[in-house]
Amino acid sequence: MIRFAVIGTNWITRQFIDAAHETGKMKLTAIYSRTLQQAQAFSRDYAVEHLFISLEQLAQSEAVDAVYIASPNALHCQQALLFLQHKKHVICEKPLASNSREAEAMIACARDNQVVLFEAFKTASLPNFAVLQQALPKVGKLRKALFSYCQYSSRYQRYLDGENPNTFNPAWSNGSIMDIGFYCLAAAVSLWGEPASVTATASLLESGTDAHGTVLLNYGEFDVTLLHSKVSQSGLPGEIQGEEGSLIIEQLADCQQIRLVPRGAKPQDLSQPQHINPLLYEAETFARLVENHEVDHPGLAVTRITAKLLTEIRRQTGVVFPADSLPAV
Secondary structure (H helix, E strand, O other), rough: EEEEEEEOHHHHHHHHHHHHHHOOOOEEEEEEEEOOHHHHHHHHHOOEEEEEHHHHHHHHOOOOOEEEOOOOOOHHHHHHHHHHOOOEEEEEEOOOOOOOOHHHHHHHHHHHHOEEEEEEOHHOOOOHHHHHHHHHHHHHEEEEEEEEEEEEOHHHHHHOOHHHHHHHHHOOOOOOOOOOOOHHHHHHHHHHOOEEEEEEEEOOOOOEEEEEEEEEEEEEOEEEEEEOOOOOOOOOOEEEEOEEEEEEEEEOOOOOEEEEEEEEOOOEEEEOOOOOOOHHHHHHHHHHHOOOOOOOOOOOHHHHHHHHHHHHHHHHHOOOOOHHOOOOO
């Protein structure tokens, strides 16, 4: 049984705890929060003995084998390095880091300490994402792909009202491409690897973060267009076009449905049933990596390329984070 702690006491943390327990391979043993009151309030739903308000004490705890990090993006690197250096396995919410330099430092630290570092990008572990990967040859020679994730943020009105929510605050390494745009980008990297070139545009808010944007990934004979927005709403499905047909993906992040549309033939539903909690599969993947001690696992290649592309996209669009000028230690 992998004994794990959580950093961050929000809805995604609860969803991950439920998923981790569902695997039958992980058990929550510790909770960290900035205040003891918050930790106690969060712990009421779980039989947890160990509550921490000190990250250093948590890192030194012998009651913990692994840590799930769901803190703001800007804190991921510093926190992950602390636990990796104390020989704790780390599963960290996406994006793993604020920039490519931080991601490389985290990956190197995991290797040096021979522990697992895993980016919690749920899409790549979903059964229907595997279906999508296996179905690619059925559309023939690839020509075009479009991945879209546009969702009006529940915090945007607060921003318009003059508040400064984390979602639109560069101090926390946030914004559209770092949040929901990540799903489109990392999905493309998971399917096709590093593109030959990337071209990005974005509309920036006065805060300095991107409100929405478009990214074009060129893979030689085919290209991938990514649409992302936190200030508009869309139900547009993803699509992969080949010379022999196309693949339609409903709700890319969760891969709710995969349809094959052969050229000149009737559509086929390729979807498989998936658990109601989509984080189950990433929890299972992480548990397997820890059990098998797979420190240099394939997911790190996707993490590396995605972090590199995110950094370049922000360079092209003019989004700068305070973390970009800080050392990754």
